[in-house]
Amino acid sequence: MPNYRRLPVPGGTYLFTLAIADRNQAWLVDRIDALWAAFRTVRAWRPCAMPAYVIRPDHLHCIWSLPEGDSGFPERWNRIKGECSRRGVVVNIVRDHGV
Numbered sequence: 001m002p003n004y005r006r007l008p009v010p011g012g013t014y015l016f017t018l019a020i021a022d023r024n025q026a027w028l029v030d031r032i033d034a035l036w037a038a039f040r041t042v043r044a045w046r047p048c049a050m051p052a053y054v055i056r057p058d059h060l061h062c063i064w065s066l067p068e069g070d071s072g073f074p075e076r077w078n079r080i081k082g083e084c085s086r087r088g089v090v091v092n093i094v095r096d097h098g099v
Contacts, residue, residue: 008071013099016077019059021090026057031089035060038083042076063099 020027028035032055039050048070053062064073073096081091 007098008073009098010071011066011068012071013063013065014073015061015063015097015099016073017059017061017093017095018077018080018091019093021092023058025089027089028055028060029057031087034087034089035084038080038087041083042079045079046070046072046076048073048076 035055043050047067049065051063051065053060064076066073077094081094084091
């Protein structure tokens with residue numbers, strides 16, 4: 001278990017890196033429709049702006065700007081990971097950086 005602290009800044013902007021469990025697979029581009037379905041599901045539940053993203057075969061980088069007073073990015077990522085798992089791909093790493 002990593003030993004670090006998240007900096008929950010309500011209304012903050014964050015850079016995230018997400019990697020799939022099997023880095024030899026190209027799931028994120030091969031199954032882009034499933035990835036977007038997971039994002040749509042979660043953003044309908046807890047909206048946030050996603051002004052920039054880069055999708056690579058085995059990982060992605062994205063910037064999120066949370067609504068004012070909202071610091072709940074861990075809950076969003078947990079749900080995205082769950083949605084991805086239900087679609088057959090295990091996501092095991094999400095790293096966050098305050099911007």
